[in-house]
Amino acid sequence: MSDPIKAIILGAGGRGQNTYGKYALQNPGEIQCVAVADPDDRRRAEFVHDHKIKEENIFTDWKEVFKREKFADLVCLCTQDQMHTEPALAAIEMGYDLLLEKPIAPTYEECTLIADAAKKKGVSVAVAHVLRYTPFFESIKKVIDSGELGKVVGIDHRENVGNIHYSHSFVRGNWHSEAESTPMILAKCCHDLDILLYLTGSNCKSLSSYGTKGYFSSKNRPKDAPHRCLDGCPHRKECPYYGPKIYLTGDVGWPTNILTTDLTTEGITEALKTGPYGVCVFDCDNDMTEHQLVSMNFDNNITVALTMSAFTQETSRTIKVMMEKGEIIGEMIDDELQIINFETREKRIISHVKLHSDLDDTHGGGDEGFTQEIIAHLRDKENFPLNASIVKALQSHKLAFAAQKAMEEGTTINF
16 A cells, blocks of 8 residues: 655645645545644644644744755645745745645736746646536536537536625635735636536637626615624624624534634634624725626537626525537536436436535535545556646636636637
8 A cells, every 4th residue: 555645734724724634634544744834823733733743844934844855745735825826836846746726826927837837847736626526517527428418509607605605705804805815706716617618628719707896895884883793783683794693603614613713602702803704794895806797608619607696695506508409407505417308308317425524625525536636646647647737727717817807808808
């Protein structure tokens, strides 16, 4: 049996700690976290405790990691979006293979810089486009490729961000600002653009885009609403974004575990009193797009519509694939597909068994499948190529940056 892959975690937050860190704890024979870098004392200490990290492999700054000779196989880069380029290039230069959280980088130029550096150095870079590894989208791909319903004519795909998820991550959270993170269409929907490229097996020829923002702003803040929810907000009964309704429910999983590592009632309350997640959603400094439509024309006469919206109850993805001889309809949260054949009038259901995992996997099993492929690839690169390589990821990122430009300038982008 092969030795476990040795991994360095840069950023022990939600993804580093609760996804890849947990996978390592559950599967120590496959991968082991041997080092961590994170400036947050509590997060770093928790990670060190869980993984029994040696003193010499504990860092507050990722730069310190690369002052050492190479001492692991893989770097898992889970820092914030704006902090990807420098550590990615440093890891590549030292010959580390790289697991890179999406998006690759905040500009397309930086994305290509990382890809070019990896090619020159001969290292692998896997981008966490994990939807490719979900049973839900794998089943859609199999039906399309089987040819039973003819060719794809069009796809209507919706990224239902969810009003609570949006308020947590993109109003109060780390992705509240384009300048401090990346545009919404890249931060949230490079996943979706990647899966559309994967399902169609085609290239986009042109796109246009329209979007809105401004609901979560001071113009909609009630005059008598305080700056913080816990400062006696008179609208706490009807407001869906009242902090305690979201974070003081007794459930200490996501999103509550993002607020603090002290998940007692007292610890969460203190975070609401002092941190960004307790601020009124109409009194934050966010500027992210709230609703956006991207219309795309692909090769082979395939038209695709992608809608991203904050104004949905559920956090899920829904899709309708329209084909010559039938259609595929599904909602990811249900993990169920309806296959309709026009010729036979048959309607059949494909249901997927829910995966039971301790991972904070909000991607329908994709996180686990993605991690497993990376491990298999690193053990035998020749026979296990990466389905989510940076070369493939560049295509979706190119579309995201183009969609942002098309929305801002009111133009159609041709490729």
